[in-house]
Amino acid sequence: MQHTDHATLNASEQLVVAAAAAAAPSVFNTQPWSFVFTDAGMEVHADPHDASMPTASAARDVRLSCGAAVFNARVALARRGHGSRVSVFPDEGDPLLVARVAVTDDAPDRALDELYRWLGSRRTNRYPFRPEGIPAAVLALLHDAARREGATLRLLEGEPEYQRMLTSIRHATWAEDDAVREDRGARLSPSARPPAIPVGNLGPVPRPGRPDDAPVRDMAQGLDLPGRGSAAFEPHPDLAVLETADDDPGAWIAAGQALQRLLLEATGHGIAASFANQPLEDAELRPDVASGAAHFGHPQMVLRLGYATQQPPIPPRRPLSQVIRESGAA
The missing domain is CATH 3.40.109.10 (NADH Oxidase)
Structure with missing residues (x-):
């Protein structure tokens, strides 16, 4: 038509x-x-x-x-x-x-x-998830949601691939550039008006556990922000990689649409998500994530999926008056 x-x-x-x-x-x-x-x-x-x-x-x-x-x-x-x-x-x-x-x-x-x-x-839920896994039927719906937008959602469930991803996430976290930490800290500082992510949306500080505990990204690592508290996180989160066949600006837009489609589908089935993109933010480590995706394409997002123990507040948004602009305005 x-x-x-x-x-x-x-x-x-x-x-x-x-x-x-x-x-x-x-x-x-x-x-x-x-x-x-x-x-x-x-x-x-x-x-x-x-x-x-x-x-x-x-x-x-x-x-x-x-x-x-x-x-x-x-x-x-x-x-x-x-x-x-x-x-x-x-x-x-x-x-x-x-x-x-x-x-x-x-x-x-x-x-x-x-x-x-x-x-x-x-x-985006940075709180602990319950230990139970996501049913295969729901995972199939999330996979289909990504596919409808031209992407692939690949669940990491086999070894050694799962452990390799955890190692990449840990390595990227430890090796993060000082400039990145400083920039993030400035955006989260109480002196920022408003902070990019409020304390209620950051979730608790991951409580130390076994050395091999699965990492959960602490966006405010090293910052003393009142009101966060601490919590033990699930030791074996469901991790998935969103991939596209190409790796250019058009593919990135497609990945964004696929991401949001599967996130809305996940929300409808009670599934929460946060992100563990540290290896994708490091030019030297991204190939480690891509090595397992040779058949599928290029990694664009690493997702942590599961059933949340707590729902964070609505994240702040800019006023629409700052978002909508007139045609031709700079």
Whole structure:
């Protein structure tokens, strides 16, 4: 069927779509995007200024975040009764214009519409998970969610691959560059107004245990932040790698859409997620993650999945007045 674009979004609908897009996960909650509404729909622009951590994956992380925002816009349009069509990097002269989400005359995608109910419940959960594993049927749904967006979700369950991933995560954590730690510390400091991630969203400090305990990423490692407390984390978390066949900006946008689709699907089944991307942020260690993915493609995200013991608060978001900008505005 031929797609036809048409201008249907009134001011109220624009706010709904923008709020949904802005609810997407982003690298270190930097929300590195801005939205422009046109007669055809919505444009998603990367806004990397002061948003990128000084890591080797900074450019990829910004595009992944924008891809997640694109997916949420599609979900909101479906809920409002619209079809949508995405054009990735539609303007060669403007690499920060990552996508146009056009409103079409097509019937809304009912699968996207069903995911809308979970937009407000999805969290990056840095609290301990319960010890039970995720049922195979639910994992299959998450795998299918990633596949629908052109990516692969690979569960790490066999040895020695699982231990190799844990070793890579530990190595990356120990070898993290001082500049990265200092940048993150400045963003989390109580003097930051507001801090990038509030204490309630950071989760507790991992309580020391056996030397071979599975690492859980402490985003505030080394910082004394009142109110965090400490907790023992699950010793054997479910870990999965999100992969794409290619490794270019277009693939990063696709990975972001796949990530958000599977996260919303996971939320609907009571599954929480956080991220262990330390090896992907190190140019020397990323090949270690990729070595197990030769058949599938390039690693874009490492996810920790499970049943949460506690739901963190709604993460803070920039006001829509700071996110929506006029066409042509810098």
